[in-house]
Amino acid sequence: MVSKIAIILILGFLLAEARFRSEKEQDDRKWELEINEDGNPEFKKEAIKIHRNSRHKHSKTRRGLIRLNQKDNEEWEAFKHLHNRKFHSIDTENKRLMNFLKAKEFVQKHNEAYELGDISFKVEINSFSDLSHDEFEPFTGYKQSPQLNSKNSVFSWNPPVNATIYGSIDWSHYGYVTPVKYQGRCGSCYAFSAVGALEGQYKRLTGKLISLSEQNIVDCSRTYGNGGCKSGWFTTAFQYIKDNGGIDTAETYPYMGKEQQCISRQRNSGVKVTGYVNLPYGNEEQLKIAVATQGPISIAIHACELTFRGYKTGVYYEKGCSSNMIDHAMVAVGYGTDPKHGDYWLLKNSWGTSWGEQGYIRMTRNRNNNCGIASYASFPLIH
Template sequence: MHRTGNVIPEEEEQRRSVWEKNTLLIKAHNLEYEQGMHSYQPGMNHLGDMWLRRRPAWWFLRPDNNTFALDDIATKLPKAIDYRLLGYVTPVINQEEEEQRRSVWEKNTLLIEAHNLEYEQGMHSYQPGMNHLGDMTAEEVAEKMTSLVVPQARETNNTFALDDIATKLPKAIDYRLLGFVTPVINQGRCGSCWAFSVSGAMEGLMKRQTGKLVPLSPQNLLDCSSSYGNLGCNGGYLSKTFRYIIENKGIDSDSSYPYESREGKCRYSVRGRAGYCWGFQILRRGDERALQVAVANVGPVSVSINALPSFQSYRGGVYDDPSCSSAETNHAVLVVGYGTDRGKDFWLVKNSWGTDWGESGFVRMARNRNNQCGIANRPMYPTM
């Protein structure tokens, strides 16, 4: 917070309150800016703890984006917009719940600001930021957005250990640049992360086999694999989903079986089939070296991670949270590369929470940090 002069404790509290209110106003405006509703962005500056009965728009104008022309944008606005459909607003039942949502959002905003103050001091390697999950509690995100089911007993019949003879691995690899990765999709408030992880691994396999990248259908997996133990929006298994694809002899394309963010009746059609596999391999538990070998030589790999509350608000940088235990995992994602940034090794990971989350839907997670967040607990990939 910028100070406007020497202040006494009582005034310090008042200025803090003003600064926090102005921060919320700025964030609200910038959410609308991202939707094309404004031609300029405000940002916090040295005037942020000063109050004005009616703040002019230029009060928080950024010097690096100072185009302030509102006359011509009216014709570019959509005829109607509903932020509930875009995932920015949690459906509100009544005024009491709306107040609770506001309280959660304000609390998360303060946590983000506190972390970023420490980030500016060099205390963290990543930055959080407000996103469309900001009015949800950590418990709600875990219940509605993760929902990976992990087998109690480890399956050993398909366990595969890559040889350690592949010593000449590339220092970095990004399968997005190689055309193996489809655009990020927002799974919505449906615990379908497992379906997105598996379909992403299958997309990489088919790209390697055919040379073509075709988006595959998470909805197909969501609707049709319940007999294998999956629970639709309430969660699913990575390994059992691969088994479904093998025994079903395929998975439909996303264009023929689009995502709906809810479980429905199975509508798989052979005519829409765009991917298939004959088997899948599971890597050694906790072995990040084996995961690196697989990513370098095979392609994108399905993994499970421990998604902490700090993961919910991740915006950028190398996500390195020492409190992220490898003991348990609850969320399925897709490793699509690895690298090093300023001396910090990372895994490049594709999430399914939309492009407003993280680095356009991706996260760089700490690598070679004792299997942080359990990313190497249970990696697996499909085979032909």
């Protein structure tokens, strides 16, 4: 028979082991989500007790999800509901949440600087705030440099002589611009830029504003070197439209946000192109003259900074962006001068009306071709 002493020793050992396991498991669950010196979120083992009111000190739940304080949790749940976020794994949600928390802190610090007058524009949490750089990339879609095509129909830029150049202009006020569109998770900004310029030129020629088909360009200009939903050039789109004998209207060839088989029909062509004009590289004054005298112009910029993704209002200036690393195409529909923040370009984006100033952005003008605003600018010639 086992002695009472032996039984007591065995029970004591089992209790001690259970307590050790419990403490170990509890310790393994305690993690902190912090923003490091480089501005990136990362997990760290908890060194001190987690404070309820601390901004970025969160622990992990038993399921592995990051445990948030009440304010962060409410904002994250509201964000997921607003943008219809549904995650298929805990790891994916944690990664997106880390991006969201990073964006949240960035927005707060940036807007504090705006209120102090140190920055000329505000940013906000929007539908891009939980995306990584790679996840955001499909929302752009302009290739680095124009492709040379043996069949190209490029014409030299000859500024109009004695033309009136107004101090400001907004072609949307004159019926040259269709409502803001949404490209979705398809790198087709080049198609939206080309179509925006074409719509303006057609209005200038005929007095009629017609919404034209971006999907036509996405599906049918791939044989010219464009990548469908994987980026392209607006000049190549102009060349395709010229050779095709026109472009479909949006009504006859609606946008689907994905690549499809080309189904362009000549009878539905809304606009015929004879060629296109490339403006001088990096010359903002010539871009101004072109916008003033020709109407909306296709342009491309460097847009992958967090400040651009989160732009809300104001005159955008980003010292960290490049005038050469171009990745996103838009339409220059005007220019003007803000009494507080100076000269700006008015650009129509293709990210819907919830982004920026109802889908538009005012970008700084006459500040050394900031973000490459005048590096690649073109407009089509039509008849």
